[in-house]
Amino acid sequence: MSQKISIAVLGASGYTGADLVRLALTHPDIEIAALSANAKAGQSMADVWPHFAHVPLPGLVRADEIDWAGIDAVFGCLPHAASAELLSTLVGPRIIDLSADFRLNSAETYADWYGNPHPAPELLPDAIYGLTEYAADMLPAARIVACPGCxxxxxxxxxxxxxxxxxxxxxxxxxxxxxxxxxxxxxxxxxxxxxxxxxxxxxxxxxxxxxxxxxxxxxxxxxxxxxxxxxxxxxxxxxxxxxxxxxxxxxxxxxxxxxxxxxxxxxxxxxxxxxxxxxxxxxxxxxxxxxxxxxxxxxxxxxxxxxxxxxxxxLVKGSSGQAIQNMNLMFGLPETAGLLAAPLFP
The missing domain is CATH 3.30.360.10 (Dihydrodipicolinate Reductase; domain 2)
Structure with a gap:
């Protein structure tokens, strides 16, 4: 690609959000434009995650403070219910959600298992279940991708x-x-x-x-x-x-x-x-x-x-890595882009 994909990560103070940032930093086609963490807004990523001390990253802001103009994709790393409530208001960016909010096809089943009404049932028909190896053909046209649980x-x-x-x-x-x-x-x-x-x-x-x-x-x-x-x-x-x-x-x-x-x-x-x-x-x-x-x-x-x-x-194939794998196919990139690092041992 001639231009990098501009992304926002919602919930960057959690484990999945931090691992997504870690992987995105070595991705050749990603630019991290915005990071949110409502409870830690105003802090830097290094304040919350010491392993990013040497990395220049956007500061943490509240989600409602993000300027969505020019952002191509948003990764939702928020808890269930909070994720769909916020993502349902966005117009423009393509959505890759790591919460449970768009995984179940039925709003009734969601309410039964998660204990609250679905925040955006009207969006469920538009969501693609993003088990990458089975969703590859659907991802290029998808606006909302629900990443499976680990x-x-x-x-x-x-x-x-x-x-x-x-x-x-x-x-x-x-x-x-x-x-x-x-x-x-x-x-x-x-x-x-x-x-x-x-x-x-x-x-x-x-x-x-x-x-x-x-x-x-x-x-x-x-x-x-x-x-x-x-x-x-x-x-x-x-x-x-x-x-x-x-x-x-x-x-x-x-x-x-x-x-x-x-x-x-x-x-x-x-x-x-x-x-x-x-x-x-x-x-x-x-x-x-x-x-x-x-x-x-x-x-x-x-x-x-x-x-x-x-x-x-x-945290990787079960969460943030699979989310980037999905993003790669959504934007016509090689499936493996940014994800070829070998396992850590010991």
Whole structure:
């Protein structure tokens, strides 16, 4: 492109907003024009995030103080409800929303799971569900893109090819998910204090986590029929990373090798989704700090079942990295632009 894409980041004081800024700084076609953080307006990014001390960045302002003239894209890194309420008022910039506000197709389902009426139900028909590997054809024309949640990103990348190929059943899909504590956000909560999370694993949202209807919605679309899941997330004492162990029931005559073949075929040309060599278990250390996703399939000792394991970085492929991946395709850029950094290790 001859001219850089001018972006605004709403909620730059949160983990996803900060990681989006980190990734945008090395993107060859992005110019960061505005950063908002209402509670920290008037401060610099370096005041809030010391790792940006050496980087010249716009100061933090209230969202209503942003001059939207000339801004091409806005990344909404705000909590649900607050995001749609603000974004629904914008005219001009294309919207890439990282909250839950545009992920569910039904305003009624949203109200049931999020506990409040949808702030902008009239916009739901215009929103594209931005699981990049499945939304690529729709992104160039999209005005609003709803980036998937981190747990749905991992689950859907692993399960969609298997359901589309008719290899697994639509029921008795069990997802046990582990996430770093950054997945719980940056706000002060007693449950997220160091002494609460260190040296322990905590299940939460048991039986009714907000990502359940999102996962079932997208699986059901691709399976052409209702799909039900059992989903239990856990916080583990690490900063970032996510791993899901998924147990599925095989269709008659199918084996784990068939699932591996389907995943390998589906993602052969995908730059960020990788099927590991047979027998190698995915680990969060393989993807930390990167936009990559690794997965593999294993035979269960119980006949007729298989185990699918997938790992991503919850803040990158599960959030800000996927948002930039979506933006790239929206604006006709290479899908990998600004996202080719290798994982961090150790």
């Amino acid at each position: 747990y749905p990103t991992a689950a859907l990348l692993a399960l969609l090819p298997l359901l589309e190929s008719g290899l697994i059943g639509h029921e008795r899909i069990t997802i046990n998910a582990l996430s770093g504590v950054s997945g719980a956000g940056r706000s002060l909560k007693e449950a997220n204090l160091f002494t609460e999370v260190a040296e322990a694993v905590h299940p939460y949202g048991i039986g009714r986590h907000r990502h359940m209807p999102e996962i079932e919605q997208e699986l059901s679309k691709r399976a052409n029929g209702p799909v039900t899941i059992s989903f239990t997330p856990h916080l583990v004492p690490m900063n970032r990373g996510e791993l899901e162990t998924i147990t599925v029931e095989l269709m008659p005559g199918k084996r784990a090798a068939d699932l591996r073949a389907a995943l390998g075929h589906r993602y052969a040309a995908a730059p960020f989704v990788h099927l590991l060599p047979e027998g190698k278990g995915p680990s969060t250390r393989m993807v930390r700090g990167s936009n990559h996703c690794v997965m593999n399939v294993f035979e269960d000792r119980i006949p007729g079942r298989a185990i699918v394991i997938v790992a991503i970085d919850n």
